[in-house]
Amino acid sequence: MRKVNFTRVLAFSLHSWLGLISGIFLLLLGLSGSALVFLKETDHFINADLLQVSPTGEPLPLDTIYRKIGRQHPNLTGIAWLNPNAAKEEAYEFRLYQNDGKISTYDLGMMSINPYSGRILRDGNLKDFNPSFMNWILQFHWSFQLGLPGLLLATLFGITMLLSTFTGLIIYRKYIWKVFSFQVKMKWTNWRTISSDLHRVVGVWALFFNVVIFFTGFWMNKFSFDTSYWKKQTVSAPANVLADQSADQMFQTARNAMPDLIPQNVYLPTQAEKSFRLSGPLKDQSPFFYSGNTVSINPVTGKVSKMERLTDKGFMEKVEATFFPLHVGNFGGIPVKVLYVIIGLLPGLLSITGALLWWRKVKKRYNWAN
Known part of the structure; x- marks a missing residue:
């Protein structure tokens, strides 16, 4: 048997x-x-005529663009500049963190801006095919929309x-x-x-x-x-409270505080309790580690409020820093x-x-x- x-x-x-x-x-x-896997490359290929800009002099100050976004969207929980290392011919890309008080929506938006003219090239929510089908797929991957x-x-x-x-x-x-x-x-x-x-x-x-x-x-x-x-997502975002200090000055202060950091993401505060944050990898950091290095600036005083280096973190935090590269294959x-x-x-x-x-x-x- x-x-x-x-x-x-x-x-x-x-x-x-x-x-x-x-x-x-x-x-x-x-x-x-x-x-x-090829999100950025595909998005820029599909929208090449929109996202490739013609350099005309110097780019506008970051602070000008920051406040323009704040006026365009008066109720945000935050803004992230996604490509602070953008090429001269590349539009600036921003992620808009929103909250309409409903758990049925994943409140992410996006905005692309010509850094020379300040012209808004695309503006919308990731729940919609327009402004970007690739970013719609991104949010679908997270939450099935x-x-x-x-x-x-x-x-x-x-x-x-x-x-x-x-x-x-x-x-x-x-x-x-x-x-x-x-x-x-x-x-x-x-x-x-x-x-x-x-x-x-x-x-x-x-x-x-x-x-x-x-x-x-x-x-x-x-x-x-x-x-x-x-619970936080059931409370709609209040009116914006933009930084007292210039975004350009805070950016430069953060760079001076950690000169070996390669800017990868810039968080621009829109609420009183939030800080300006510059994050990214260090120049000699392995591509297996996703960031882990951050400089936070007090938006009222303009002074450094916190600094974090991946090298100073514990073993588990370093392991966790590898999860994003391992998940998306960008290493x-x-x-x-x-x-x-x-x-x-x-x-x-x-x-x-x-x-x-x-x-x-x-x-x-x-x-x-x-």
């Missing part, structure tokens, strides 16, 4: 149900994630995907070395053998990458479990990005082959019953 491996049976049952529950979302997250409930859903699917990966490891553990040593050959006999072999082979090869992608995605979105964060140039595009498509392929395997099993049971 054949001995039943209850661990494997349980793992197979969990693997099947987790795949069925999260399959379509896995496919959507994988497709959108692959598209986002369903606001905070969607963000929580995406975080939960990160957990189900990790569980699905681990149960798959239990089911196919005997094939791992065989797949890695190319001992398993694909059978192209029919759709049943193709789907079965693809699911096994692709699942093994994608095992490590799936754990990295799913875990880092979950970890970066774990704030969606914070009830205080949800190794074009070859790594192309690899991440392929990696992003693998979960979708696994969801399709998994669904085919499930259908084969259901059909087999139906035929046996009849």
Whole structure:
């Protein structure tokens, strides 16, 4: 009598149900994630006529643009300048943090501005295809365009995907070395053998990458479990309180305080309790670490209020600083990005082959019953 491996049976049952529950979302997250690997490049290619500007003298002061945005959008929780290292022919890109008091919307906006004329080139919310389809995909990847409930859903699917990966490891553990040593050959006999072999082979090869992608995605979105964060989103943003000090002067003060910092993101405060922040990597910092270095400026006094260096942080904070690069693949140039595009498509392929395997099993049971 054949001995039943209850661990494997349980793992197979969990693997099947987790795949069925999260399959379509896995496919959507994988497709959108692959598209986002080249977010900036694709966005600038699609909107080249809009985002490429003609330099005419010196760019306008940052403070002028900051206050222009503040007048255009009088109720913001903050503004982020996303490309402080923009080329001379490149429009400035800003992320607008909004709050309409509804948890059903993820309140992110964007604005592109010609730095020489101050002309607004595009302005809108990430929940809309216009002003930027690529940025719509970005917000879809975070929240399925369903606001905070969607963000929580995406975080939960990160957990189900990790569980699905681990149960798959239990089911196919005997094939791992065989797949890695190319001992398993694909059978192209029919759709049943193709789907079965693809699911096994692709699942093994994608095992490590799936754990990295799913875990880092979950970890970066774990704030969606914070009830205080949800409560804050139910209170609409009050009227802007812009900085007393010049944004240009605060920027220069931050640069002087940490001269080896490469500006990557500039946070411009629009509320009284917020600070001006300059963040980015250091000149000798590994691309595996995402920022971790910040200079904060008091917007009333214009003086440095806080400085943080990744080198001074604890081990876990340094590990966490690698999560964003590992999730998006921005640490190794074009070859790594192309690899991440392929990696992003693998979960979708696994969801399709998994669904085919499930259908084969259901059909087999139906035929046996009849």
